[in-house]
Amino acid sequence: MxxxxxxxxxxxxxxxxxxNEQFFRTTERRFVELMSDHAEGQDVEALLLEAEKRNLSLYGFGIKGFTLSMIETATQVSGGRVPASVIAEILAAGREMLSHPIxxxxxxxxxxxxxxxxxxxxxxxxxxxxxxxxxxxxxxxxxxxxxxxxxxxxxxxxxxxxxxxxxxxxxxxxxxxxxxxxxxxxxxxxxxxxxxxxxxxxxxxxxxxxxxxxxxxxxxxxxxxxxxxxxxxx
Missing domain, CATH: 3.40.50.1000 (HAD superfamily/HAD-like)
Incomplete structure (x- = not known):
C-alpha cells in the first residue's frame, strides 16, 4: 500500500x-591518451572539465555536448594543430557512446x-x-x-x-x-x-x-x- x-x-x-557515467569515464581515458603527445593527462582532464562547464549553457547535458567539449579541448591543447584523424577518432568515440547497449x-x-x-x-x-x-x-x-x-x-x-x-x-x-x-x-x-x-x-x-x-x-x-x-x- x-x-x-x-x-x-x-x-x-x-x-x-x-x-551511464562509466561510458563517459572510458571515453575520457581514450581522449587523454589521444592527447598524450601534447599535455599531461591531469592537465587534459582539467581542461576538458572546464570546457564542459563552459558549454553546459550552450549544449546542455549529454554525449553530444561532451563530444564537442573534447574537440574544443583537443584544439586548445594542441595549439590549433590537432590532426583531422584525431578529430575523427573523437567523433567516432561519441558515436560509439550514442549506440552503446543499455x-x-x-x-x-x-x-x-x-x-x-x-x-x-x-x-x-x-x-x-x-x-x-x-x-x-x-x-x-x-x-x-x-x-x-x-x-x-x-x-x-x-x-x-x-x-x-x-x-x-x-x-x-x-x-x-x-x-x-x-x-x-x-x-x-x-x-x-x-x-x-x-x-x-x-x-x-x-x-x-x-x-x-x-x-x-x-x-x-x-x-x-x-x-x-x-x-x-x-
Whole structure:
C-alpha cells in the first residue's frame, strides 16, 4: 500500500536505473591518451572539465555536448594543430557512446514492477532528447512508467511543475536518484521527498553536500531497499 499521502514517485534514469557515467569515464581515458603527445593527462582532464562547464549553457547535458567539449579541448591543447584523424577518432568515440547497449542496474526492474500500480511512477531525466528516448526504449522499462519527462535541467521549479502535472503536487511526491545536486536537493526544495541512491561513479559537477538535516531526505544503498523505505514513511 502507498505510504500515507504519497502518491507519485519520480525516478532518475542515468546511473539510477541504468549505467551511464562509466561510458563517459572510458571515453575520457581514450581522449587523454589521444592527447598524450601534447599535455599531461591531469592537465587534459582539467581542461576538458572546464570546457564542459563552459558549454553546459550552450549544449546542455549529454554525449553530444561532451563530444564537442573534447574537440574544443583537443584544439586548445594542441595549439590549433590537432590532426583531422584525431578529430575523427573523437567523433567516432561519441558515436560509439550514442549506440552503446543499455545496462540495467541491479534491483531497478523488480522495484519498478513492484511499485507500478500502487504509485504513479514518473521518469524524470535530463540530457539530449534523442539519446534519452533511445535508452528508455532499449531498457524495456518504458511500460512501467505513467509519464516520462526529459528536461534540460533539474530545478525546484521543474519538480514542482512535473509533480503538479503528473501527480498531486510535490508534497505528495518523492524523487529517487544518484545525484544529490540534480535529483535530491531541488526535489526537497520543491517540497518533495528526496531519496539518494549512491552510484560508484557520479560526475564531479553533480557533487554537493547531502542535505542530512532536511526532514524529507533519505538515503538507501540500492533500489531494492526502496519498498521497505516507503513502508516507514507515515
Amino acid at each position: 502507498p505510504a500515507s499521502g504519497l502518491t507519485t514517485i519520480g525516478f532518475d534514469a542515468d546511473d539510477t536505473l541504468w549505467q 545496462e540495467i542496474l541491479p534491483h531497478a526492474r523488480e522495484t519498478l514492477e513492484r511499485l507500478a500500480g500502487a504509485y504513479r511512477l514518473v521518469l524524470v531525466t535530463k540530457g539530449d532528447l534523442f539519446d534519452q528516448e533511445r535508452k528508455l526504449a532499449q531498457s524495456g522499462l518504458e511500460g512501467l512508467f505513467d509519464a516520462v519527462e526529459i528536461v534540460s535541467d533539474k530545478s525546484a521549479a521543474a519538480y514542482a511543475r512535473i509533480f503538479a502535472r503528473h501527480g498531486d503536487g510535490p508534497r505528495r511526491s518523492m524523487m529517487i536518484g544518484n545525484s544529490l545536486k540534480s535529483d535530491v536537493v531541488p526535489a526537497i526544495e520543491a517540497g518533495s521527498w528526496g531519496v539518494h541512491v549512491p552510484h560508484e561513479l557520479t560526475w564531479v559537477l553533480e557533487h554537493v553536500e547531502a542535505p542530512v538535516a532536511a526532514p524529507r531526505f533519505r538515503s538507501i544503498a540500492n533500489l531494492g531497499e526502496l519498498p521497505a523505505l516507503l513502508d516507514t514513511i507515515g
